[in-house]
Amino acid sequence: MIEATYYQKLAGSKVRCTLCPQECVLSEGKSGICRGKKNVGGKLFASNYExxxxxxxxxxxxxxxxxxxxxxxxxxxxxxxxxxxxxxxxxxxxxxxxxxxxxxxxxxxxxxxxxxxxxxxxxxxxxxxxxxxxxxxxxxxxxxxxxxxxxxxxxxxxxxxxxxxxxxxxxxxxxxxxxxxxxxxxxxxxxxxxxxxxxxxxxxxxxxxxxxxxxxxxxxxxxxxxxxxxxxxxxxxxxxxxxxxxxxxxxxxxxxxxxxxxxxxxxxxxxxxxxxxxxxxxxxxxxxDTICPKCGKCIIKRYGYAVDCSHLKDGKCDFCGHPLPILS
Ligand code: SF4
CATH class of the missing domain: 3.20.20.70 (Aldolase class I)
Structure with a gap:
């Protein structure tokens, strides 16, 4: 557990977590909506750390x-x-x-x-x-x-x-x-x-x-x-x-x-x-499947989680050379 990065201390040992838009206000000993942040002694801690x-x-x-x-x-x-x-x-x-x-x-x-x-x-x-x-x-x-x-x-x-x-x-x-x-x-x-x-x-x-x-x-x-x-x-x-x-x-x-x-x-x-x-x-x-938007051919064939990328060549469609926004 480490101290959380984004929060504000409030009156009466309360804290406001400012990590997400829920902005939970927590009394001492309480956890936020996400259950990952907890007020311990007037400080907010990432109780889910590690x-x-x-x-x-x-x-x-x-x-x-x-x-x-x-x-x-x-x-x-x-x-x-x-x-x-x-x-x-x-x-x-x-x-x-x-x-x-x-x-x-x-x-x-x-x-x-x-x-x-x-x-x-x-x-x-x-x-x-x-x-x-x-x-x-x-x-x-x-x-x-x-x-x-x-x-x-x-x-x-x-x-x-x-x-x-x-x-x-x-x-x-x-x-x-x-x-x-x-x-x-x-x-x-x-x-x-x-x-x-x-x-x-x-x-x-x-x-x-x-x-x-x-x-x-x-x-x-x-x-x-x-x-x-x-x-x-x-x-x-x-x-x-x-x-x-x-x-x-x-x-x-x-x-x-x-x-x-x-x-x-x-x-x-x-x-x-x-x-x-x-x-x-x-x-x-x-x-x-990933289809080339220019020539309409199948570039990446997917069978469940098995993938055939053989028509993706150097980031381009193997058939027409159209550049594809795919990192590989
Ligand atoms: S305690 Fe969790 S849910 Fe609440 S503001 Fe922080 S991150 Fe969001």
């Missing part, structure tokens, strides 16, 4: 990151807890409950990544931004070893800590759950604007950015939503990959899984504005 829930070598496609070293493996870890309360959470056993943890120091974590033929470290599973102090220190150790850092996140963080972290983050997959603020308030106990700001700042800082949208039956599956989402992303860049992910009932949400027809509609709307749209959590022979 406490890792999971450690696994995953395909980078599982994050999902499709344009960042496709076919590579990345050591993946994360903390317990989250600063959202999404009723459909697909990882609720660690985001909303407490799973067994183990202590791993930042240097030790980086060494683990270098030992296992990983391209680096992915901070993922629950919400890594609430593990801020640990992510920052570990990402520095990862860079010292010449490896990469990837964040898989809800993007719900204040601007100042985000700007301090971005120089160490090479890739980010940010979940945009909806383009409606009311959705974030009522379903996630969060808000939309900070999430969009995170995507924009990360992209402008040169971080590789991909977006995920979990499409939940009857909640965020309208044509209007997919138009709004793809319009907004395309204004940053039509080359930012969008992953439309199929929802399955989980945690407190019992509505039926997203119909495949809805995903097909969403994909076709998004492709009007974006060059790279993928559909995940569904079995379809072509929806995970």
């Amino acid at each position: 406490m890792a829930v999971s450690l696994a070598l995953d395909p980078i496609e599982k994050k999902p990151l499709y344009h960042f070293f496709p076919g590579a493996n990345i050591l993946s870890t994360g903390p317990n807890g989250c600063n959202f309360r999404c009723r459909f959470c697909q990882n609720w056993t660690i985001s909303q409950e407490t799973s067994p943890e183990r202590v791993i120091h930042p240097k030790q974590m980086a060494e683990e990544a270098s030992k296992c033929k990983s391209i680096g470290l992915a901070y993922t599973y629950a919400e890594p931004l609430i593990w801020y102090e640990y992510v920052l220190e570990t990402s520095k150790e990862i860079h010292k070893l010449g490896l990469k850092n990837a964040l898989v996140t809800n993007g719900f963080i204040n601007e100042k800590p985000l700007r301090a972290l971005l120089p160490f983050i090479d890739a980010m997959n940010v979940d945009i759950k909806s383009m409606e603020g009311s959705f974030y308030q009522s379903i996630c106990s969060g808000s939309l604007e900070p999430v969009l700001r995170t995507v924009q700042l990360a992209y402008e800082a040169g971080c590789h950015v991909e977006i995920t949208n979990l499409v939940v039956t009857d909640l965020n599956d309208s044509e209007e939503h997919f138009h709004k989402l793809s319009d907004w992303i395309s204004k940053l860049s039509p080359d930012i990959p969008l992953h439309l992910s199929r929802y399955f009932p989980n945690y407190k949400m019992t509505v039926a899984p997203t119909p495949v027809e809805t995903l097909a509609m969403a994909r076709s709307i998004a492709l009007q504005k974006l060059n790279y749209v993928y559909v995940g959590n569904v079995s379809h022979e072509a929806w995970g």
